[in-house]
Amino acid sequence: MKEYHILSLSGGKDSTALAFFMKENMPEIFENTELVFCDTECELPETYDYLNKIEVFLGKKITRIKPEKSFEHLMTIYGYLPSVHQRWCTVEMKTKVFRKYVYDLFQKNWEGVVNMYIGIRADEEERTLSSKNNDSIIKAIYPFVENQQRRKDIENILEKFGIGYPDYYKWRKRSGCYFCMYQSKNDWLNLYENHKDLFFKAMEYEKKVENTERKSRFGWNCDMALEDMIKPENMQKIRNDYKNLVEKKAQKLLKEKKDKNFFGILDIDSFE
Numbered sequence: 001m002k003e004y005h006i007l008s009l010s011g012g013k014d015s016t017a018l019a020f021f022m023k024e025n026m027p028e029i030f031e032n033t034e035l036v037f038c039d040t041e042c043e044l045p046e047t048y049d050y051l052n053k054i055e056v057f058l059g060k061k062i063t064r065i066k067p068e069k070s071f072e073h074l075m076t077i078y079g080y081l082p083s084v085h086q087r088w089c090t091v092e093m094k095t096k097v098f099r100k101y102v103y104d105l106f107q108k109n110w111e112g113v114v115n116m117y118i119g120i121r122a123d124e125e126e127r128t129l130s131s132k133n134n135d136s137i138i139k140a141i142y143p144f145v146e147n148q149q150r151r152k153d154i155e156n157i158l159e160k161f162g163i164g165y166p167d168y169y170k171w172r173k174r175s176g177c178y179f180c181m182y183q184s185k186n187d188w189l190n191l192y193e194n195h196k197d198l199f200f201k202a203m204e205y206e207k208k209v210e211n212t213e214r215k216s217r218f219g220w221n222c223d224m225a226l227e228d229m230i231k232p233e234n235m236q237k238i239r240n241d242y243k244n245l246v247e248k249k250a251q252k253l254l255k256e257k258k259d260k261n262f263f264g265i266l267d268i269d270s271f272e
């Protein structure tokens, strides 16, 4: 059976590291692998810069595929913003677009299977369950899981090949659309500080849906409208809450590490 290879790039660190990992460890497959990026056209400028950099570092072109309808157009069809429970953005701007791209290959009388390489790491293996599909022509492959590559290994790959992290990592933790509803309130404020124009664009979308027939507030963030987030008193509170959360997490991690060492000593003492 013929095989076609596609690596799905997200513009984030893991899928990028996967491209370099494949180039080094699976050179023959990589040679025949098409790098594909689903461009929602709502990505951060840093993501587009990073993609250009990847092309230069890998010496390979990235195929950028786009939805037929823009986000604005889709929003008028749906009449509400996407949310964690109604993730129409992913379906319309990524999944359907990717599927169409693959199915179009088959319409050109191409036979066989499409191996789709995904950058899920060994330390997040449970994510492979939700990313699996029962498609007869697309087969998901997880080289990092198969080769036990964890977070630290991914950092090492990016460092070794000199590509580093995308610039948005300095102020945001995830790739994706600038208005992604998965970002924290602190990240929203970071967007406000780094790309005011995009923050206000997202705010406009919120206002647009507020004026539709659904009178209840249905914004990007379930706690607070973007307009309220940038009021000085709220900004201060969001920053403080975030700082406290980070400190708490750091203390918890430190405690877990100490406990682990403590029980590690106990284990040795008891059984040696």
Ligand code: SF4
Pocket: 040, 082, 087, 089, 090, 093, 094, 175, 176, 177, 179, 180, 181, 182
């Ligand atoms: S990055 Fe966020 S907003 Fe964009 S498609 Fe994915 S879930 Fe939707």
